[in-house]
Amino acid sequence: MSLVTIILPAYNAEKTIARAIESALSQEYTDLEVIVVDDGSSDSTLNVCKALADKDNRLKVLHINNSGPSAARNYGLSRANGEFICFMDADDEMSSTMISQMTSNMQDDIDLVACGYKVRSNNGEQAFEQRLDDKTYSNDHLYEFIGKLQEAKAFNPLWNKIFRRSIIDGNNLIMDTSVDMGEDFLFVVDYCEKSKKNYKTLSSPLYNYELSNNGLQVTANRNKNLDRRLSQLEQLNKIFNQRNYPMDIIYKEKLRILYTSLLESSDLRILLNEVNKKEYLNDFINLDVKLSGKYNIFLKILKIKHIGIVYLSIKLFKLVKKIQGKSFNWG
Known part of the structure; x- marks a missing residue:
């Protein structure tokens, strides 16, 4: 052994x-x-x-x-x-x-x-x-x-x-x-x-x-978690580029990060304004990868590029998640 x-x-x-x-x-x-x-x-x-x-x-x-x-x-x-x-x-x-x-x-x-x-x-x-x-x-x-x-x-x-x-x-x-x-x-x-x-x-x-409820995954989620996640994803992005891997996985992960960060945000309007200001949505407007379920719906909502509609949709996603018993934060 x-x-x-x-x-x-x-x-x-x-x-x-x-x-x-x-x-x-x-x-x-x-x-x-x-x-x-x-x-x-x-x-x-x-x-x-x-x-x-x-x-x-x-x-x-x-x-x-x-x-x-x-x-x-x-x-x-x-x-x-x-x-x-x-x-x-x-x-x-x-x-x-x-x-x-x-x-x-x-x-x-x-x-x-x-x-x-x-x-x-x-x-x-x-x-x-x-x-x-x-x-x-x-x-x-x-x-x-x-x-x-x-x-x-x-x-x-x-x-x-x-x-x-x-x-x-x-x-x-x-x-x-x-x-x-x-x-x-x-x-x-x-x-x-x-x-x-x-x-x-x-x-x-x-x-x-x-x-x-008191763990690191909760407290850290309140502070620039979107920027942190996207920045750290760059390390994986470099490997995919160096090895000529298909980029669909990176694109899907970016979308998941955006989705998760918006759902976890304690001030959704501020984060949505930051997303628009830094043009994070531009990466996904012409995204042509196969998505399923909620991410497919989420991407269609993002492509509308209307902050009010996105805001209401995220609120709805959060409500559904709560009903499903999954209203917790995840790092």
Whole structure:
């Protein structure tokens, strides 16, 4: 069995950290080291972790001054010994077979495996789940792998993937500590660019992600999230241009970003004025790609270029989302 390192940054997570750690240590796959990096917590998080470490020597507890989740993950990476690397968050859980299923599919010709996941609201109820196909993508079809994951909102996260440490270490890949949000997306893009082998997706939803009303994904969404998302997408855009990949996936992602940012905006009129001022809509007026469902409708609304109609339509989209029970923010 190959050693797998699970890196778990924790900040003031005394209420959930034990559950997260226990789900990692209770894996069917036993050749593990779980590295918890306490990011300067002011509550009892560190004490909870140390108490659990006394019971299982596979758990290593590290402590740094409060520096943010990216710095904590980077510190965990610097201390990792596993051939494979997984990440998780302090308020989430892994299914008991997650690591065994991920590692069994990480064959010699595979550099990255991604699985589906379940999303749980902060009251403990399941909000929805995202499933992928059981499929292998060749390295020269990276764009298809990315496109499928983006459609399922499964490309950006770190926690639904297993990585090779040799690729991370060999290319000095780290989390960008200069950004407050989206550093996971940038890391995954870097990793995929450096990978030489194939990619695989698993349909099973093996990770349980908990939404938080107080989490980073909510607070960051209130401040220039549209600009941040589009700026970070440029890194992926460059790879597509360099490799002469079809650009439909990038165009669709830009449209999804615009749609998501408008729905999440706390002041829709201001954001719509900014979209018009920066001429973001111009990229989509002559867009000729196949879209389905809400994005097809959304694009037709954008092409009208009437701020009042767009405003009312976004309000309607938000109402429908609320009725469907999906009125949460997503980074």
